[in-house]
Amino acid sequence: MKPLDYHSSGVNYDVLDEFKRHCQRSAATTTGLLAKHGVTEPAGIRGESAYLLETPDEYIAHVEEGLGTKNLVADALLKLTGECHYHAIGVDTVASIVNDLITVGALPLSIAMHAAVGNASWFENTNRARDLAEGFAEGCRQSGAVWGGGETPALKNLVCDDTIVLAGSTLGRIKPKELRIAGQLQAGDAMVFLASSGIHANGLTLCRDLASRLPQGYLTPVTESQNFAQALLAPTRIYVPFIEACQEAGIQLKYAVNLTGHGWRKLMRLDEPWIYRCKRLTGEGIPPLPIFDFIAQHAGLDAKGMYGTFNMGLGFAVYVSPVDAMHCVGIARQVGLPAWIGGVIEQGTDAAGKPRRAVEIEQLGIAFEGDSLQIRA
Numbered sequence: 001m002k003p004l005d006y007h008s009s010g011v012n013y014d015v016l017d018e019f020k021r022h023c024q025r026s027a028a029t030t031t032g033l034l035a036k037h038g039v040t041e042p043a044g045i046r047g048e049s050a051y052l053l054e055t056p057d058e059y060i061a062h063v064e065e066g067l068g069t070k071n072l073v074a075d076a077l078l079k080l081t082g083e084c085h086y087h088a089i090g091v092d093t094v095a096s097i098v099n100d101l102i103t104v105g106a107l108p109l110s111i112a113m114h115a116a117v118g119n120a121s122w123f124e125n126t127n128r129a130r131d132l133a134e135g136f137a138e139g140c141r142q143s144g145a146v147w148g149g150g151e152t153p154a155l156k157n158l159v160c161d162d163t164i165v166l167a168g169s170t171l172g173r174i175k176p177k178e179l180r181i182a183g184q185l186q187a188g189d190a191m192v193f194l195a196s197s198g199i200h201a202n203g204l205t206l207c208r209d210l211a212s213r214l215p216q217g218y219l220t221p222v223t224e225s226q227n228f229a230q231a232l233l234a235p236t237r238i239y240v241p242f243i244e245a246c247q248e249a250g251i252q253l254k255y256a257v258n259l260t261g262h263g264w265r266k267l268m269r270l271d272e273p274w275i276y277r278c279k280r281l282t283g284e285g286i287p288p289l290p291i292f293d294f295i296a297q298h299a300g301l302d303a304k305g306m307y308g309t310f311n312m313g314l315g316f317a318v319y320v321s322p323v324d325a326m327h328c329v330g331i332a333r334q335v336g337l338p339a340w341i342g343g344v345i346e347q348g349t350d351a352a353g354k355p356r357r358a359v360e361i362e363q364l365g366i367a368f369e370g371d372s373l374q375i376r377a
Contacts, residue, residue: 025377049101057175062170071166093139094142104180116159122164191318191343197237203295206295242331257316268370280343307368
């Protein structure tokens with residue numbers, strides 16, 4: 001059987017990223033409109049996970065993000081077994097939004113839900129609708145933000161009648177301005193890795209394709225106590241409390257990455273020529289997540305394919321001075337997030353002395369070169 005990958009599942013990141021770069025170029029032509037509002041756009045912010053506006057005494061941050069297709073797995077399991085996982089889906093939707101916002105050092109103030117359906121009858125399953133609302137509210141509580149509002153359009157002939165498209169936005173701020181995370185790295189800086197709870201919300205299109213190939217589909221056992229769908233539906237971790245605690249402790253966070261699409265390639269989100277040398281795949285006492293071995297085995301993906309697509313147990317990363325690394329790990333553990341020192345930042349040069357940007361995963365002998373992640377205009 002032919003191995004699965006994102007492209008074969010109908011998701012072409014090359015095309016998506018090219019459109020994103022075009023959007024960045026077009027969006028930049030509107031920046032001059034800010035002058036009349038007395039705010040400015042910080043240099044280099046386009047291409048980051050969150051957009052910033054600068055005022056005299058703070059930054060205002062904004063993110064719009066979508067869940068993707070994870071709720072289709074919840075729909076399938078609900079039909080197969082009657083299990084409703086929409087509380088977790090609500091948390092997931094918030095996580096997809098706020099975990100992007102905090103990468104620039106902003107803390108969320110308010111969050112809005114966008115829930116588009118093909119037919120308003122979707123909400124007639126009151127238990128499912130209630131679970132979604134309560135899960136979204138729980139995600140807001142975990143993020144320390146108010147649920148401010150939202151939109152629930154019924155889009156007949158645009159969205160399938162029996163599905164819902166979940167997304168949302170958040171408004172946040174950075175105050176004082178010195179708390180901004182802006183990518184000011186130095187050779188020798190440490191990479192602190194925070195564990196994921198599972199695949200989070202990326203790679204689901206590939207996994208849905210995989211389910212169709214399995215003899216038992218979503219009910220295929222991953223462990224003795226968990227089937228494929230249940231493993232995929234583990235709610236995404238929210239990392240807001242960690243960033244807030246680091247700020248309160250006075251730790252300078254030099255850069256932060258939310259590991260979503262593109263897998264570990266996201267570690268080199270900055271354009272500058274750095275080598276992100278990953279020395280440890282997981283931390284002491286942090287067990288591997290069986291879902292990733294299961295996907296690799298049944299999808300026929302090698303290690304490079306897996307690490308280039310999925311988070312592989314790494315949900316979030318921050319880059320700090322080496323003297324702050326263990327303090328960061330301790331703070332993460334205090335807020336209930338498993339963490340470890342995963343690697344080091346090195347000067348990016350190749351054997352000929354030319355600039356090189358890459359992620360090197362030592363234990364696996366894997367290298368992702370800079371041209372495999374092109375998300376900035």
